[in-house]
Amino acid sequence: MATINSNYLKLKAGYLFPEIARRVNAFADANPDAAIIKLGIGDVTEPLPEACRTAMVKAVEDMGDRDSFKGYGPEQGYLWLREKIAQHDFQARGCDIDPSEIFISDGSKCDCGNILDIFGRDNSIAVTDPVYPVYVDTNVMAGHTGPANEAGEYEGLVYLPINAENAFTARIPDEKVDLIYLCFPNNPTGAVATKEHLQAWVNYAKAHGSIILFDAAYEAFITDPAIPHSIYEIEGAQDCAIEFRSFSKNAGFTGTRCALTVVPKSLTGKAADGSDVALHTLWNRRQSTKFNGVSYIVQRGAEAVYSPEGQAQIKALVDFYLENARIIREQLTAAGISVYGGVNAPYVWVKTPNDLTSWDFFDKLLHTCHVVGTPGSGFGAAGEGYFRISAFNSRENVNAAMQRVTKTFKG
Numbered sequence: 001m002a003t004i005n006s007n008y009l010k011l012k013a014g015y016l017f018p019e020i021a022r023r024v025n026a027f028a029d030a031n032p033d034a035a036i037i038k039l040g041i042g043d044v045t046e047p048l049p050e051a052c053r054t055a056m057v058k059a060v061e062d063m064g065d066r067d068s069f070k071g072y073g074p075e076q077g078y079l080w081l082r083e084k085i086a087q088h089d090f091q092a093r094g095c096d097i098d099p100s101e102i103f104i105s106d107g108s109k110c111d112c113g114n115i116l117d118i119f120g121r122d123n124s125i126a127v128t129d130p131v132y133p134v135y136v137d138t139n140v141m142a143g144h145t146g147p148a149n150e151a152g153e154y155e156g157l158v159y160l161p162i163n164a165e166n167a168f169t170a171r172i173p174d175e176k177v178d179l180i181y182l183c184f185p186n187n188p189t190g191a192v193a194t195k196e197h198l199q200a201w202v203n204y205a206k207a208h209g210s211i212i213l214f215d216a217a218y219e220a221f222i223t224d225p226a227i228p229h230s231i232y233e234i235e236g237a238q239d240c241a242i243e244f245r246s247f248s249k250n251a252g253f254t255g256t257r258c259a260l261t262v263v264p265k266s267l268t269g270k271a272a273d274g275s276d277v278a279l280h281t282l283w284n285r286r287q288s289t290k291f292n293g294v295s296y297i298v299q300r301g302a303e304a305v306y307s308p309e310g311q312a313q314i315k316a317l318v319d320f321y322l323e324n325a326r327i328i329r330e331q332l333t334a335a336g337i338s339v340y341g342g343v344n345a346p347y348v349w350v351k352t353p354n355d356l357t358s359w360d361f362f363d364k365l366l367h368t369c370h371v372v373g374t375p376g377s378g379f380g381a382a383g384e385g386y387f388r389i390s391a392f393n394s395r396e397n398v399n400a401a402m403q404r405v406t407k408t409f410k411g
């Protein structure tokens with residue numbers, strides 16, 4: 001009889017988004033005339049930049065000609081794309097990253113999960129609370145945790161609370177942890193990390209032989225010139241950090257699929273016999289065995305992000321969402337609600353007014369304003385009392401939603 005990976009049974013049923021859908025549907029059924037505006041989604045809404053579409057159309061034509069047709073590409077991605085990424089995203093910021101240290105993939109979500117393939121079973125693992133659920137659930141699936149408690153915290157994980165009191169940047173742990181997930185600009189809080197904060201993490205990781213798994217999916221939203229875009233802007237990070245990046249949020253590739261992971265050649269982990277092994281070698285082996293590359297057409301689309309037109313078009317996209325975020329921040333603040341994030345990130349993290357729980361605030365917004373957001377408690381126990389509002393929407397929807405909210409909360 002075939003057995004299953006019983007770690008999957010430890011996973012708390014996907015609760016957050018199904019529960020949101022259940023409540024929204026129940027309300028919509030009872031109030032068929034209500035024009036519900038959804039500011040809960042973590043998906044982009046605006047179409048693909050023209051430069052990317054033009055490049056992909058051309059790539060489709062390449063595929064129709066015997067001379068330019070492409071079969072399997074390199075598992076690591078085409079060199080012409082990796083060179084552009086190395087140059088524009090890293091070398092231009094003073095980070096000494098070589099194209100051979102960049103691995104193209106079809107998403108950061110899968111890379112964040114797959115990276116666990118190359119690490120041992122007994123690492124201690126730290127995540128922030130609240131957190132992007134993928135980091136936690138992939139560790140549960142890999143058998144790195146015990147069961148979850150009432151609050152949804154898994155035994156064996158080190159949770160680092162992030163809240164208004166610590167400016168949404170976690171304390172550096174007293175205990176030794178081997179793997180640390182950091183996400184800046186942060187989903188869900190919209191917070192960013194200063195150079196000093198990241199330097200403290202890098203110093204910690206180097207002192208303890210830990211590896212930082214740095215998710216920079218939202219780096220394009222950084223507006224403050226003092227905030228680092230890459231962990232490799234921090235001295236010593238090339239010895240202790242893997243960085244994940246994606247074209248999903250800067251170029252609207254959520255449905256097109258292209259991302260990258262940087263594994264510096266200087267990074268090592270310990271083998272059972274105590275020797276140091278290069279993580280780059282292991283990840284290269286993992287990808288060459290289990291992955292066959294991103295389609296040529298999509299990689300040409302991603303390459304176009306780095307053309308002058310592409311750069312201008314993705315900047316316009318990011319600016320559009322940031323203006324939505326500004327409107328959300330300004331309107332909520334005017335209504336007397338405390339907000340965080342939304343300056344260097346497409347998410348505004350709201351402190352629920354009148355000490356409402358995250359779900360009570362959800363219900364109040366839905367019932368009185370017909371606006372949907374995401375309860376902070378769904379991202380972790382320490383998210384209780386907070387609420388995420390996404391700037392990924394049309395200007396029209398954002399304006400309409402904010403008018404309704406200010407009307408209700410201004411009294």
Ligand SMILES: *Cc1c(COP(=O)(O)O)cnc(C)c1O
Binds near residue numbers: 106109245254259
């Ligand atoms: C959207 C997002 C990503 C990007 O995931 P893809 O699989 O590349 O679309 C990565 N990390 C976080 C925290 C995100 O919110």
